[in-house]
Amino acid sequence: MSRLPVIRLIAAAGAALVFLAGCSGGGSEQSDSAPNTATGEDDESTFAIDIDTASYDYAARQLEANTLPSGEQIRPEEFVNAFTQDYPEPPGDGIGVVADGTRPPVWYDGAAGARLMRIGLSTKPEPEGERPPAALTFVIDVSGSMADPGKLDLVKAALHHLIDQLAESDAVAIVAYSETAEVLREMTPVSDREALHAAVDALSTESATDLEEGLVSGYEVAGKGFRAGSTNRVILLSDGLANTGSTTADAILGSVAEKAAEGIALLCVGVGAEYGDALMEQLADNGDGFAVYVSKEEQAKELFVSRLPATLTVRARDAKVQVSFDTENVVSYRLLGFENREIADEDFRDDSVDGGEMGPGHTVTALYEVVLKEGASGSVATANVRWLAPADLGSEEAVRTVAVADLDREWLAAAPKLRVSLLAGAFARVLRGDGDRAWLPSLEEEAGAMFAATKDADVQRLERLIVKARELMDS
Numbered sequence: 265m266s267r268l269p270v271i272r273l274i275a276a277a278g279a280a281l282v283f284l285a286g287c288s289g290g291g292s293e294q295s296d297s298a299p300n301t302a303t304g305e306d307d308e309s310t311f312a313i314d315i316d317t318a319s320y321d322y323a324a325r326q327l328e329a330n331t332l333p334s335g336e337q338i339r340p341e342e343f344v345n346a347f348t349q350d351y352p353e354p355p356g357d358g359i360g361v362v363a364d365g366t367r368p369p370v371w372y373d374g375a376a377g378a379r380l381m382r383i384g385l386s387t388k389p390e391p392e393g394e395r396p397p398a399a400l401t402f403v404i405d406v407s408g409s410m411a412d413p414g415k416l417d418l419v420k421a422a423l424h425h426l427i428d429q430l431a432e433s434d435a436v437a438i439v440a441y442s443e444t445a446e447v448l449r450e451m452t453p454v455s456d457r458e459a460l461h462a463a464v465d466a467l468s469t470e471s472a473t474d475l476e477e478g479l480v481s482g483y484e485v486a487g488k489g490f491r492a493g494s495t496n497r498v499i500l501l502s503d504g505l506a507n508t509g510s511t512t513a514d515a516i517l518g519s520v521a522e523k524a525a526e527g528i529a530l531l532c533v534g535v536g537a538e539y540g541d542a543l544m545e546q547l548a549d550n551g552d553g554f555a556v557y558v559s560k561e562e563q564a565k566e567l568f569v570s571r572l573p574a575t576l577t578v579r580a581r582d583a584k585v586q587v588s589f590d591t592e593n594v595v596s597y598r599l600l601g602f603e604n605r606e607i608a609d610e611d612f613r614d615d616s617v618d619g620g621e622m623g624p625g626h627t628v629t630a631l632y633e634v635v636l637k638e639g640a641s642g643s644v645a646t647a648n649v650r651w652l653a654p655a656d657l658g659s660e661e662a663v664r665t666v667a668v669a670d671l672d673r674e675w676l677a678a679a680p681k682l683r684v685s686l687l688a689g690a691f692a693r694v695l696r697g698d699g700d701r702a703w704l705p706s707l708e709e710e711a712g713a714m715f716a717a718t719k720d721a722d723v724q725r726l727e728r729l730i731v732k733a734r735e736l737m738d739s
Contacts, residue, residue, distance in 0.1 A: 365671035389625030441478030451489025504540025513546035
């Protein structure tokens, strides 16, 4: 699988899920889901980790505005990424691995012998007060399209919150771009908060959008202000509606590849009701990265004040997962989503092949539908996780085996977080068009029950989104 030059991307805290699901319910003519893979043809599933959430949050904004999102923008794994997990904290500084599973619910039309299998990854959170200094370069879109409510105004409010939150040992640079790029502040110690706040206040919308020009300038500023021993990041804030200069992810990433290879990470933050989801997602994924989307000030404040400062460092680089299925017991398995994160099986231990990053306190989940042979017992799969330690780039691995008994729990007895993961992924399938619309009443009922059990506001929001989608589809 060919990849662009590496652009490291920090992951915001939260859950991630590589959602590998069951059979189509025939709800639409569109079908983007992969077919079942017979273990006799390929008994290994290999992918780079990824924790994007932009697809879910952008779809949520559209549904809350009484609009059904386009099926093309729905990425089921990002729906599940949006929900937290509760995996145990690993003992070391690397990645911990757990596994469990369940029988699918009656409304979910899996094949005979189907089981849901969850592979969970987690990292230790950063101890309070022990984060190394950070050097952050903000590249901010000030083109005309950013004048809409919920765009530049949201960005400015979030940046003011972040500047007040960062430690005095951190540093910030600010680059604004429209048709050209302008450096508003070179790398400036956060102790000079007054100058940084003034630079944010000076942001105002202009004309066209040359995203390439903005990123090139941002990486130049970040390179000049590079601080050894610190966490160096470029953070792009944009609606992704590039219309001047290079407008494709390949060309834009190619322009900054040299600087990116020097260890300066990229975080893509999308804003706005009109949002170039495809470009921002490609910038993140093709650059080995991560993208989020925010539509409300409280979301932006949570990202920049609560999540970003606590997760600026990296626990594991180029992390990959390889699940090897037991051909004696497993007929097939199926993947939905993360198509652009697939890796050739033979490249799992090739450390020159890009993976994904995990920061402190992050979780990643792989959820499979596995079809077992009749009378199966014993082994189902072995999950291997490989990553590079940030300090010396030495390779490390963790492994977890899964048995048939691990997957025999009845649905109603399954872990609540596992059940929420399936609900989010199945909802995405319905919106994308390769899941059955007849699932929606059951999804609504299940989400309500999960909210009652967990009191999780994110699950309550999911329930409301399912209700809204059902209303829109029925109207």
